Amino acid sequence: xxxxxxxxxxxxxxxxxxxxxxxxxxxxxxxxxxxxxxxxxxxxxxxxxxxxxxxxxxxxxxxxxxxxxxxxxxxxxxxxxxxxxxxxxxxxxxxxxxxxxxxxxxxxx
Amino acid sequence: xxxxxxxxxxxxxxxxxxxxxxxxxxxxxxxxxxxxxxxxxxxxxxxxxxxxxxxxxxxxxxxxxxxxxxxxxxxxxxxxxxxxxxxxxxxxxxxxxxxxxxxxxxxxxxxxxxx
Numbered sequence: 001x002x003x004x005x006x007x008x009x010x011x012x013x014x015x016x017x018x019x020x021x022x023x024x025x026x027x028x029x030x031x032x033x034x035x036x037x038x039x040x041x042x043x044x045x046x047x048x049x050x051x052x053x054x055x056x057x058x059x060x061x062x063x064x065x066x067x068x069x070x071x072x073x074x075x076x077x078x079x080x081x082x083x084x085x086x087x088x089x090x091x092x093x094x095x096x097x098x099x100x101x102x103x104x105x106x107x108x109x
Numbered sequence: 110x111x112x113x114x115x116x117x118x119x120x121x122x123x124x125x126x127x128x129x130x131x132x133x134x135x136x137x138x139x140x141x142x143x144x145x146x147x148x149x150x151x152x153x154x155x156x157x158x159x160x161x162x163x164x165x166x167x168x169x170x171x172x173x174x175x176x177x178x179x180x181x182x183x184x185x186x187x188x189x190x191x192x193x194x195x196x197x198x199x200x201x202x203x204x205x206x207x208x209x210x211x212x213x214x215x216x217x218x219x220x221x222x223x224x
Contacts, residue, residue, distance in 0.1 A: 001168065034213055043201075049212050089151055093205070097142060097213050099152040
Protein backbone atom coordinates (compact mmCIF):
# COMPACT_ATOMS: atom_id res chain seq x y z
CA UNK A 1 0.00 0.00 0.00
CA UNK A 2 1.19 3.50 -0.83
CA UNK A 3 2.43 5.47 2.19
CA UNK A 4 2.54 9.24 1.80
CA UNK A 5 4.31 11.49 4.29
CA UNK A 6 4.50 15.26 4.45
CA UNK A 7 7.17 17.28 6.20
CA UNK A 8 6.96 19.50 8.14
CA UNK A 9 3.66 18.79 9.90
CA UNK A 10 3.36 22.46 10.77
CA UNK A 11 5.12 25.59 9.62
CA UNK A 12 4.91 29.21 10.71
CA UNK A 13 6.61 31.93 8.65
CA UNK A 14 6.52 35.72 8.43
CA UNK A 15 4.78 37.25 5.48
CA UNK A 16 6.92 37.57 2.37
CA UNK A 17 9.06 34.50 2.92
CA UNK A 18 9.52 31.81 0.32
CA UNK A 19 8.82 28.33 1.61
CA UNK A 20 8.96 24.68 0.60
CA UNK A 21 6.59 21.90 1.58
CA UNK A 22 7.66 18.31 1.12
CA UNK A 23 5.78 15.17 0.16
CA UNK A 24 7.31 11.70 -0.05
CA UNK A 25 5.74 8.44 -1.19
CA UNK A 26 6.85 4.83 -1.07
CA UNK A 27 5.60 3.41 -4.39
CA UNK A 28 6.88 5.16 -7.52
CA UNK A 29 4.29 3.49 -9.78
CA UNK A 30 2.04 6.55 -9.91
CA UNK A 31 0.04 8.33 -12.61
CA UNK A 32 0.11 11.77 -11.05
CA UNK A 33 0.53 13.81 -7.90
CA UNK A 34 -1.88 16.52 -6.89
CA UNK A 35 -1.52 19.30 -4.33
CA UNK A 36 -4.54 20.60 -2.45
CA UNK A 37 -5.18 23.22 0.17
CA UNK A 38 -7.83 22.93 2.82
CA UNK A 39 -9.08 25.85 4.86
CA UNK A 40 -10.55 25.17 8.32
CA UNK A 41 -14.05 23.75 8.05
CA UNK A 42 -13.93 23.87 4.27
CA UNK A 43 -13.47 21.45 1.43
CA UNK A 44 -10.44 20.75 -0.69
CA UNK A 45 -9.16 23.17 -3.31
CA UNK A 46 -7.00 21.69 -6.03
CA UNK A 47 -3.80 23.70 -6.56
CA UNK A 48 -1.60 21.83 -8.98
CA UNK A 49 -1.53 18.50 -10.78
CA UNK A 50 1.72 16.95 -12.00
CA UNK A 51 1.54 14.02 -14.38
CA UNK A 52 4.02 11.20 -13.83
CA UNK A 53 5.84 12.18 -17.04
CA UNK A 54 6.30 15.78 -15.90
CA UNK A 55 8.87 17.23 -13.55
CA UNK A 56 7.11 20.41 -12.49
CA UNK A 57 4.04 22.59 -12.76
CA UNK A 58 3.58 26.26 -12.00
CA UNK A 59 0.58 28.37 -11.14
CA UNK A 60 1.15 31.93 -10.05
CA UNK A 61 3.28 31.93 -6.92
CA UNK A 62 3.12 28.15 -6.65
CA UNK A 63 5.55 25.69 -8.17
CA UNK A 64 5.34 21.95 -7.67
CA UNK A 65 8.06 19.50 -8.63
CA UNK A 66 8.03 15.75 -8.92
CA UNK A 67 10.89 13.26 -8.74
CA UNK A 68 9.13 9.97 -9.24
CA UNK A 69 12.24 7.82 -8.99
CA UNK A 70 13.06 9.10 -5.53
CA UNK A 71 9.42 9.27 -4.43
CA UNK A 72 9.39 12.98 -3.70
CA UNK A 73 7.47 16.11 -4.52
CA UNK A 74 7.87 19.66 -3.30
CA UNK A 75 5.49 22.59 -3.30
CA UNK A 76 7.25 25.93 -3.44
CA UNK A 77 5.32 29.02 -2.38
CA UNK A 78 6.91 32.34 -3.28
CA UNK A 79 6.39 35.56 -1.36
CA UNK A 80 3.97 34.04 1.13
CA UNK A 81 0.86 35.95 2.21
CA UNK A 82 -1.45 35.61 5.21
CA UNK A 83 -4.10 34.29 2.81
CA UNK A 84 -1.87 31.30 2.15
CA UNK A 85 -2.51 30.08 5.69
CA UNK A 86 -4.17 26.68 5.36
CA UNK A 87 -3.42 22.98 5.46
CA UNK A 88 -1.66 21.68 2.37
CA UNK A 89 -2.18 18.09 1.28
CA UNK A 90 -0.51 16.07 -1.42
CA UNK A 91 -2.34 13.16 -3.03
CA UNK A 92 -0.57 10.44 -4.98
CA UNK A 93 -2.56 8.93 -7.81
CA UNK A 94 -2.14 5.36 -8.99
CA UNK A 95 -4.99 2.88 -9.16
CA UNK A 96 -6.19 4.65 -6.03
CA UNK A 97 -5.41 8.06 -4.61
CA UNK A 98 -3.65 8.27 -1.28
CA UNK A 99 -3.26 11.45 0.74
CA UNK A 100 -0.31 12.67 2.71
CA UNK A 101 -0.35 13.56 6.36
CA UNK A 102 -0.63 17.29 5.63
CA UNK A 103 1.30 20.46 6.46
CA UNK A 104 -0.42 23.19 8.45
CA UNK A 105 0.91 26.55 7.26
CA UNK A 106 0.55 29.83 9.13
CA UNK A 107 1.78 33.03 7.50
CA UNK A 108 2.19 35.80 10.07
CA UNK A 109 1.42 39.35 8.91
CA UNK B 110 -14.22 18.15 -14.79
CA UNK B 111 -16.88 16.48 -12.68
CA UNK B 112 -19.61 17.89 -10.50
CA UNK B 113 -20.37 15.78 -7.47
CA UNK B 114 -23.44 16.16 -5.27
CA UNK B 115 -23.16 14.60 -1.85
CA UNK B 116 -25.83 14.40 0.80
CA UNK B 117 -26.56 14.86 3.57
CA UNK B 118 -24.11 17.68 4.15
CA UNK B 119 -24.20 17.04 7.88
CA UNK B 120 -26.00 14.88 10.39
CA UNK B 121 -26.06 14.20 14.09
CA UNK B 122 -26.76 10.57 14.91
CA UNK B 123 -27.24 8.41 17.95
CA UNK B 124 -24.86 5.65 18.90
CA UNK B 125 -25.81 2.29 17.38
CA UNK B 126 -27.70 3.69 14.41
CA UNK B 127 -26.67 3.74 10.75
CA UNK B 128 -26.37 6.56 8.22
CA UNK B 129 -26.32 6.26 4.45
CA UNK B 130 -24.45 8.91 2.48
CA UNK B 131 -25.27 9.44 -1.17
CA UNK B 132 -22.98 10.60 -3.94
CA UNK B 133 -24.21 11.61 -7.40
CA UNK B 134 -21.86 12.49 -10.26
CA UNK B 135 -22.87 14.46 -13.35
CA UNK B 136 -21.05 12.08 -15.69
CA UNK B 137 -20.35 8.38 -15.93
CA UNK B 138 -17.25 7.28 -14.05
CA UNK B 139 -15.72 3.87 -13.58
CA UNK B 140 -14.26 4.40 -10.14
CA UNK B 141 -15.55 6.28 -7.14
CA UNK B 142 -13.59 6.67 -3.93
CA UNK B 143 -14.83 7.10 -0.39
CA UNK B 144 -12.64 8.90 2.14
CA UNK B 145 -12.83 9.66 5.83
CA UNK B 146 -11.30 12.72 7.44
CA UNK B 147 -11.18 12.51 11.20
CA UNK B 148 -10.88 15.74 13.20
CA UNK B 149 -7.49 17.34 12.64
CA UNK B 150 -6.35 14.55 10.34
CA UNK B 151 -5.72 14.04 6.66
CA UNK B 152 -7.91 12.00 4.34
CA UNK B 153 -7.92 8.22 4.64
CA UNK B 154 -9.17 6.07 1.79
CA UNK B 155 -11.97 3.78 2.94
CA UNK B 156 -12.75 1.94 -0.28
CA UNK B 157 -12.93 2.06 -4.05
CA UNK B 158 -16.38 1.51 -5.51
CA UNK B 159 -16.48 -0.02 -8.98
CA UNK B 160 -19.71 -0.45 -10.88
CA UNK B 161 -20.65 -4.10 -11.33
CA UNK B 162 -18.29 -5.52 -8.75
CA UNK B 163 -17.73 -5.53 -5.02
CA UNK B 164 -16.05 -2.53 -3.49
CA UNK B 165 -12.38 -2.85 -2.62
CA UNK B 166 -11.69 -1.94 1.00
CA UNK B 167 -8.47 -0.57 2.43
CA UNK B 168 -6.77 -2.13 5.40
CA UNK B 169 -8.66 -1.33 8.57
CA UNK B 170 -12.05 -0.95 6.88
CA UNK B 171 -14.59 -3.77 6.49
CA UNK B 172 -17.75 -4.21 4.49
CA UNK B 173 -19.90 -4.96 7.53
CA UNK B 174 -19.09 -1.56 8.99
CA UNK B 175 -19.00 0.45 5.75
CA UNK B 176 -21.20 -1.25 3.14
CA UNK B 177 -21.05 0.43 -0.25
CA UNK B 178 -23.45 0.26 -3.15
CA UNK B 179 -22.67 1.21 -6.75
CA UNK B 180 -25.80 0.55 -8.79
CA UNK B 181 -24.71 2.51 -11.86
CA UNK B 182 -21.89 4.65 -13.24
CA UNK B 183 -23.11 7.92 -11.72
CA UNK B 184 -24.19 6.99 -8.20
CA UNK B 185 -22.85 5.40 -5.04
CA UNK B 186 -23.77 5.17 -1.38
CA UNK B 187 -21.67 4.61 1.73
CA UNK B 188 -23.36 3.41 4.90
CA UNK B 189 -21.75 3.91 8.29
CA UNK B 190 -23.21 1.11 10.39
CA UNK B 191 -23.67 0.66 14.12
CA UNK B 192 -22.12 4.05 14.73
CA UNK B 193 -20.04 5.02 17.71
CA UNK B 194 -18.56 8.43 18.64
CA UNK B 195 -15.29 7.33 17.02
CA UNK B 196 -17.08 7.44 13.65
CA UNK B 197 -17.52 11.20 13.97
CA UNK B 198 -15.72 12.48 10.89
CA UNK B 199 -16.15 14.09 7.52
CA UNK B 200 -16.92 11.56 4.81
CA UNK B 201 -16.12 12.47 1.21
CA UNK B 202 -16.75 10.87 -2.12
CA UNK B 203 -14.38 11.49 -4.95
CA UNK B 204 -13.93 10.63 -8.60
CA UNK B 205 -10.93 10.89 -10.92
CA UNK B 206 -11.22 12.82 -14.13
CA UNK B 207 -11.38 11.03 -17.44
CA UNK B 208 -8.45 8.75 -18.04
CA UNK B 209 -5.55 7.92 -15.84
CA UNK B 210 -3.45 10.77 -14.64
CA UNK B 211 -6.37 13.15 -14.28
CA UNK B 212 -7.39 15.33 -11.38
CA UNK B 213 -9.31 14.07 -8.42
CA UNK B 214 -12.66 15.78 -7.83
CA UNK B 215 -14.52 15.86 -4.54
CA UNK B 216 -18.02 16.18 -3.25
CA UNK B 217 -18.65 18.77 -0.56
CA UNK B 218 -18.50 16.14 2.18
CA UNK B 219 -20.76 14.88 4.96
CA UNK B 220 -20.02 16.08 8.47
CA UNK B 221 -21.10 13.28 10.80
CA UNK B 222 -21.35 13.65 14.55
CA UNK B 223 -22.23 10.62 16.66
CA UNK B 224 -23.50 11.19 20.19
